[in-house]
Amino acid sequence: MARPTLAHDTERTPFMSKALPTAVILIGALYCLVPVAWVLVASTKSRSELFTTFTFAPGTGFIENLKDLFAYGGGQYVSWAFNSLLYAGVGAVLSVVVSAMAGYGLAKYQFRGRNLIFYAILAGVLIPGITLAIPQYLLMSQIGFAGSYASVLLPVIVSPFGIYLCRVFAAASVPVETIEAARLDGAGEARIFTNIGVPMMLPGMVTVFMLQFVGIWNNFLLPFIMLSDQDKYPITVGLYTLLSKGSGEPALYSIAIIGAAVSIIPLVALLLFLQRFWRLDLISGGLKG
Amino acid sequence: MTTTTTTPTTTSTGSTRTPKKRTRSPIAPYVFVAPAVVLYIAFLLVPMLYSIYLSFRGMRLVSGGAFGKRKSVFIGFENYISALTDPEFIAGFGRLAIYGAIAIPLTLGLALLFALLLDLGATRAKRFSRTSIFIPYAVPGVVATLMWGFMYLPLTSPFSYITRELGWGTIPFLEDPWIFGSVANIAIWGGVGFNMIIIYTSLRGIPSELYDAARIDGANEWQIAMRVKVPLVTPALVLTGLFAVIGTLQVYGEPTTLRPMTSAISQTWVPLMTIYRDAFVRDDLPRAAASSVFLAVITVVLSVILLRLTQKRAFGGES
Numbered sequence: 001m002a003r004p005t006l007a008h009d010t011e012r013t014p015f016m017s018k019a020l021p022t023a024v025i026l027i028g029a030l031y032c033l034v035p036v037a038w039v040l041v042a043s044t045k046s047r048s049e050l051f052t053t054f055t056f057a058p059g060t061g062f063i064e065n066l067k068d069l070f071a072y073g074g075g076q077y078v079s080w081a082f083n084s085l086l087y088a089g090v091g092a093v094l095s096v097v098v099s100a101m102a103g104y105g106l107a108k109y110q111f112r113g114r115n116l117i118f119y120a121i122l123a124g125v126l127i128p129g130i131t132l133a134i135p136q137y138l139l140m141s142q143i144g145f146a147g148s149y150a151s152v153l154l155p156v157i158v159s160p161f162g163i164y165l166c167r168v169f170a171a172a173s174v175p176v177e178t179i180e181a182a183r184l185d186g187a188g189e190a191r192i193f194t195n196i197g198v199p200m201m202l203p204g205m206v207t208v209f210m211l212q213f214v215g216i217w218n219n220f221l222l223p224f225i226m227l228s229d230q231d232k233y234p235i236t237v238g239l240y241t242l243l244s245k246g247s248g249e250p251a252l253y254s255i256a257i258i259g260a261a262v263s264i265i266p267l268v269a270l271l272l273f274l275q276r277f278w279r280l281d282l283i284s285g286g287l288k289g
Numbered sequence: 290m291t292t293t294t295t296t297p298t299t300t301s302t303g304s305t306r307t308p309k310k311r312t313r314s315p316i317a318p319y320v321f322v323a324p325a326v327v328l329y330i331a332f333l334l335v336p337m338l339y340s341i342y343l344s345f346r347g348m349r350l351v352s353g354g355a356f357g358k359r360k361s362v363f364i365g366f367e368n369y370i371s372a373l374t375d376p377e378f379i380a381g382f383g384r385l386a387i388y389g390a391i392a393i394p395l396t397l398g399l400a401l402l403f404a405l406l407l408d409l410g411a412t413r414a415k416r417f418s419r420t421s422i423f424i425p426y427a428v429p430g431v432v433a434t435l436m437w438g439f440m441y442l443p444l445t446s447p448f449s450y451i452t453r454e455l456g457w458g459t460i461p462f463l464e465d466p467w468i469f470g471s472v473a474n475i476a477i478w479g480g481v482g483f484n485m486i487i488i489y490t491s492l493r494g495i496p497s498e499l500y501d502a503a504r505i506d507g508a509n510e511w512q513i514a515m516r517v518k519v520p521l522v523t524p525a526l527v528l529t530g531l532f533a534v535i536g537t538l539q540v541y542g543e544p545t546t547l548r549p550m551t552s553a554i555s556q557t558w559v560p561l562m563t564i565y566r567d568a569f570v571r572d573d574l575p576r577a578a579a580s581s582v583f584l585a586v587i588t589v590v591l592s593v594i595l596l597r598l599t600q601k602r603a604f605g606g607e608s
């Protein structure tokens with residue numbers, strides 16, 4: 001025992017020192033779960049129950065609401081879900097490929113223009129992507145792409161933050177010696193990247209994939225600006241239109257609520273599943289300069 | 290980027306500086322970065338430059354002939370002057386400041402608090418809490434707004450239900466000035482979990498010998514948290530703070546989604562909403578472009594100020 005006060009302090013409040021932190025963090029957990037619980041409960045309420053019964057009392061209209069949801073606009077909800085999956089899935093995969101290649105190139109080679117590219121990418125992290133949405137829309141209209149799937153997919157592929165993370169991760173996880181050894185064995189640069197670089201960078205790439213997937217899935221302004229055809233909407237824009245019409249047509253509220261409930265379940269599941277593969281320490285670790 | 294505290298090797302990226310006595314195909318690195326560079330130019334640089342170009346143009350009557358013709362001409366800073374003298378656009382920044390003053394400190398403060406609690410040996414139910422607090426990250430802002438919006442609406446709000454039962458009446462979540470807290474709350478709810486994880490992973494990276502040393506010196510858990518842990522996770526706090534500031538300036542989806550439920554949110558409630566209105570409702574693209582450029586400049590300036598104030602070289606690449 002170094003000092004008597006130390007032992008005294010920890011012994012005095014064995015209950016409080018455990019209960020207080022646990023209580024505080026459980027309140028935090030509750031705060032985060034309440035809206036999710038609310039939307040799940042509300043999705044079971046019929047239209048008349050929504051505004052009349054106690055807000056956390058389960059209702060009787062779950063099946064009815066589900067039918068309404070999938071019948072709305074001739075099955076538009078299914079298209080929205082499919083579109084969200086398409087934008088986020090394809091966008092995130094392409095984004096990871098582009099980021100991993102660029103990050104690896106920037107980390108493992110010396111070449112003219114490397115620093116210029118790196119600083120341009122850092123600047124890109126600071127520029128709010130969203131303020132680019134309007135000029136992107138104008139440029140897309142000029143080449144006749146506005147309103148297409150490509151108009152939402154293409155701008156999200158390049159992710160300055162993703163490239164930055166991949167560069168940090170390539171620098172930290174792919175040893176130069178391994179690359180050198182492969183070169184001595186006569187492997188080409190592309191082969192070294194795909195057979196040695198990519199497997200070593202995989203945890204970092206999963207992280208970038210998740211960040212991009214969630215980012216695109218949650219995106220609202222870009223598809224909102226780019227798209228006019230409701231069948232090409234992602235879930236976010238689709239639910240927004242339901243809600244904005246809902247003030248004049250309350251029946252749509254029920255559809256919006258169950259639509260929200262159904263949409264968060266797969267993403268939460270995906271997130272919980274991929275959580276173990278995350279290397280989020282990358283994000284903060286990259287800062288230790 | 291900022292000061293001249295050049296370190297020759299950085300811990301995380303140090304391996305890039307190795308002797309260059311190797312022969313390699315000089316094209317390879319360019320092939321690797323080419324897709325990123327092409328997309329960067331096409332979807333960041335060109336739109337940015339186009340925005341700047343557009344912000345100096347305007348439709349003006351060009352005299353000549355029997356009818357005056359409207360043509361796009363160079364008009365200098367007129368769009369900037371008209372945007373910056375628009376009281377509604379400026380008021381949008383004021384509302385953004387109030388919103389940010391609530392959302393940013395609470396998001397970061399709660400994220401830090403929860404991260405410290407997760408890192409504390411005595412805390413129970415860690416796995417459950419960590420997962421629960423992280424879940425909102427997977428919920429799109431629009432969906433979060435929809436859920437909270439109903440929890441604010443007097444008829445469906447569980448909070449107002451309780452206060453009515455207690456005889457205190459309905460909580461005016463969707464009226465001024467409560468609306469600021471209500472919108473900020475949606476951002477806090479969505480942001481705490483992700484920031485908590487970043488700070489927590491950063492905490493896990495601290496060698497435990499440091500705590501042992503502090504304990505031998507008689508520090509209690511609170512002192513260890515404040516004097517050892519918080520200073521050591523400052524880089525993570527700076528990064529999360531930076532993203533919180535950038536995120537605040539880009540607020541759009543939440544107030545737009547909440548608008549159908551309340552009259553307290555105008556069409557120009559935050560700057561991006563004004564920009565959207567100028568571009569697509571008023572069809573005044575040059576002014577929208579000028580406002581966008583202004584917003585981007587503000588973002589960069591604020592980010593640089595933040596990084597300077599904290600005296601940390603975030604994004605520790607080589608300088």
